[in-house]
Amino acid sequence: MKGKATSFDIAHLAGVSQSTVSRALRGSPLVSEETRRRIRAAAEELNYKVDKNASNLRRQHTGTLALLLFEDPTADDSHINPFFLSMLGSITRASAQQGYDLLISFQQFSRDWHADFAGSQKADGLILLGYGDYQSHRDKLEKLVAQGTRFVRWGAVLPGQPGVSIGCDNFAGGRLATAHLIAQHSRRIAFLGDATPHYPEFHERYRGYAAALADAGLAADPALQADAETTERAGYEAAELLIERGVAFDAVFAASDLIAIGALRALAEHGRAVPRDVALAGFDDISMASFVNPALTTVRQDTGRAGEVLVEQLLREIRGEHAESAMLPAELKVRASSVRGARKRAR
Amino acid sequence: MKGKATSFDIAHLAGVSQSTVSRALRGSPLVSEETRRRIRAAAEELNYKVDKNASNLRRQHTGTLALLLFEDPTADDSHINPFFLSMLGSITRASAQQGYDLLISFQQFSRDWHADFAGSQKADGLILLGYGDYQSHRDKLEKLVAQGTRFVRWGAVLPGQPGVSIGCDNFAGGRLATAHLIAQHSRRIAFLGDATPHYPEFHERYRGYAAALADAGLAADPALQADAETTERAGYEAAELLIERGVAFDAVFAASDLIAIGALRALAEHGRAVPRDVALAGFDDISMASFVNPALTTVRQDTGRAGEVLVEQLLREIRGEHAESAMLPAELKVRASSVRGARKRAR
DNA sequence: CTGAAAGCGCTTACAG
DNA sequence: CTGAAAGCGCTTACAG
Numbered sequence: 005m006k007g008k009a010t011s012f013d014i015a016h017l018a019g020v021s022q023s024t025v026s027r028a029l030r031g032s033p034l035v036s037e038e039t040r041r042r043i044r045a046a047a048e049e050l051n052y053k054v055d056k057n058a059s060n061l062r063r064q065h066t067g068t069l070a071l072l073l074f075e076d077p078t079a080d081d082s083h084i085n086p087f088f089l090s091m092l093g094s095i096t097r098a099s100a101q102q103g104y105d106l107l108i109s110f111q112q113f114s115r116d117w118h119a120d121f122a123g124s125q126k127a128d129g130l131i132l133l134g135y136g137d138y139q140s141h142r143d144k145l146e147k148l149v150a151q152g153t154r155f156v157r158w159g160a161v162l163p164g165q166p167g168v169s170i171g172c173d174n175f176a177g178g179r180l181a182t183a184h185l186i187a188q189h190s191r192r193i194a195f196l197g198d199a200t201p202h203y204p205e206f207h208e209r210y211r212g213y214a215a216a217l218a219d220a221g222l223a224a225d226p227a228l229q230a231d232a233e234t235t236e237r238a239g240y241e242a243a244e245l246l247i248e249r250g251v252a253f254d255a256v257f258a259a260s261d262l263i264a265i266g267a268l269r270a271l272a273e274h275g276r277a278v279p280r281d282v283a284l285a286g287f288d289d290i291s292m293a294s295f296v297n298p299a300l301t302t303v304r305q306d307t308g309r310a311g312e313v314l315v316e317q318l319l320r321e322i323r324g325e326h327a328e329s330a331m332l333p334a335e336l337k338v339r340a341s342s343v344r345g346a347r348k349r350a351r
Numbered sequence: 352m353k354g355k356a357t358s359f360d361i362a363h364l365a366g367v368s369q370s371t372v373s374r375a376l377r378g379s380p381l382v383s384e385e386t387r388r389r390i391r392a393a394a395e396e397l398n399y400k401v402d403k404n405a406s407n408l409r410r411q412h413t414g415t416l417a418l419l420l421f422e423d424p425t426a427d428d429s430h431i432n433p434f435f436l437s438m439l440g441s442i443t444r445a446s447a448q449q450g451y452d453l454l455i456s457f458q459q460f461s462r463d464w465h466a467d468f469a470g471s472q473k474a475d476g477l478i479l480l481g482y483g484d485y486q487s488h489r490d491k492l493e494k495l496v497a498q499g500t501r502f503v504r505w506g507a508v509l510p511g512q513p514g515v516s517i518g519c520d521n522f523a524g525g526r527l528a529t530a531h532l533i534a535q536h537s538r539r540i541a542f543l544g545d546a547t548p549h550y551p552e553f554h555e556r557y558r559g560y561a562a563a564l565a566d567a568g569l570a571a572d573p574a575l576q577a578d579a580e581t582t583e584r585a586g587y588e589a590a591e592l593l594i595e596r597g598v599a600f601d602a603v604f605a606a607s608d609l610i611a612i613g614a615l616r617a618l619a620e621h622g623r624a625v626p627r628d629v630a631l632a633g634f635d636d637i638s639m640a641s642f643v644n645p646a647l648t649t650v651r652q653d654t655g656r657a658g659e660v661l662v663e664q665l666l667r668e669i670r671g672e673h674a675e676s677a678m679l680p681a682e683l684k685v686r687a688s689s690v691r692g693a694r695k696r697a698r
Numbered sequence: 699c700t701g702a703a704a705g706c707g708c709t710t711a712c713a714g
Numbered sequence: 715c716t717g718a719a720a721g722c723g724c725t726t727a728c729a730g
Contacts, residue, residue, distance in 0.1 A: 010723060021701045026725060034699060051498065056473050057413065058723035061404040061706050068454070084440045086433075086638070093431045096455050105473065107415070108443055108453050126403050126452065151398070265642060291433070295612060297644030357707060368717045373709060381715060405707035408722050 070127035074134025094311025132157035160204030177303035177334030178212025190255030197259025239266025261286035298340035356397035417474035421481025441658030479504035507551030524650035524681030525559025537602030544606025586613025608633035645687035
């Protein structure tokens, strides 16, 4: 990168002014084809690249989006939640497709992250992704809105939230999974995961669960719910807690696949066969879900589409157009962990 | 972000010159404590952030690293290889720790990526990560070196390679895994994965495999090798191929966990019990490896450390210091998929 | 269609 | 310790 060529070097070599070089390379129609060709050749020869910093400074625009990934500080530090990883892949792809670079930053949920990116001209807009207590998150979102920062977040889509939210239909997903468990002749269905408005996505899944129970004339038994954040360990511990409580259950709906996989391990250790003794369903459809044994029934969130919609709506905001919150459909994936009788296996 | 405050606004508010504002905020010792305090307060009040583009342009430095992630175009588009995902997490963390932002970009292995980042001032240096035919990759690496682009790559560490490479000790890993399979009384050990210098990491693992066989007085039987790139599907197909060939084998060493997991599925479908009929080992220790049934014996690559070393060496290059290629140790993780007799299970 | 010039918001020698 | 000034490399009105 030493002796980097500038637009002046190209101008000199092509025998035109620097302004013309800039126009030609940015594709302005105000340049004759002949001149443009000469300039292109010169740029090629000197291996010239537009300096992004200068260009951005002048245009007051960065051409990059920032992805803020929040991790629960208590989670195992070495592994990122596979669901978010999958979202990350999808967002990266969607940004690239729109010609934007993607800056990635890990943040503690609790930290003062909102100041770091807003207005520092590192990015034209922010994508917020992660897991944590929504209530304490909320005022930061409001600050972002007040400052006019462009951002979209992945999460529960509920009325009265600051800014634009994209999320999947957690309520419908929870209802779908629970209805399926009921159809598999389960009656005592446990719910593993936080079920308070502090964790709105889980809470929606819980509400869906309760709705499906009600649909079938069943009541949600508080003794069948155990808190868990979205890690394998938390799922393991929640299932253990349930077993220790001594309450009977014949199915488990876990608020995430990671929780379900942890529960699966606990159930196995306690000699409860899945799906025979306990039918099991999770949420997310992370790739691991197909590989555990038995393969995990789950509610699929379409991460590919999610990334597209997030980037799309963020770009609308950046262009000053009207952006809108959106809810993506949830899809039930039936696999062996919940199917009794005729043993069907899907991937 | 409208009406963004500049250093001049702060200067005005604090009653000093703009240069002093810049000095104070960058932590220059040439500013009195009293002045610095006033400036800090003013900056706080106006919610001032240094404009990165201007700062970078002036300093001829970007404060960001670029991660180029190569994906095999034939691989399933929706899922990124979990091993690379884990590396991505680790690299992100390491960059943040060093105060650098991380720009992520997906590239086709075959495309003309080397031009995009070299010299465009988007990043101070490049981290190359991915999988593909090394031979066709090589001249691009040489071009990068010629242009003076700072970069490090993750991959096989072999003599005569252009630039700085960080990788794990694939040879030792392959030898370790194979020796373990032999110790478990396997004699006919298949190798699943490309075993040519076009894929140097796999090739090294293959050489380690052959060395362990030789150590035990066994010969590598070409009929026991089947090509596979690193996907579950390829692993499945390679194992099928092996079975169709009708050659006898009592163990499989797969060049990656994904291949091993695919092989596991094929073996199950053909009624071969793991580990009883066929002992199985993989490579990478992706998180899925602990969750398949039986849990997969594998060679762990320390992705956490890998990210640190990659960033560390890249920063050395950027600072103009001497950076060096390095080989990280490989560690055997014994789990149920390979253990005969006393059934031990580790995670 | 092309050129000369201003200016984006900083950092940093230079002068005091 | 502080200020006035130059300049990083572009883009884009302005003038022709």
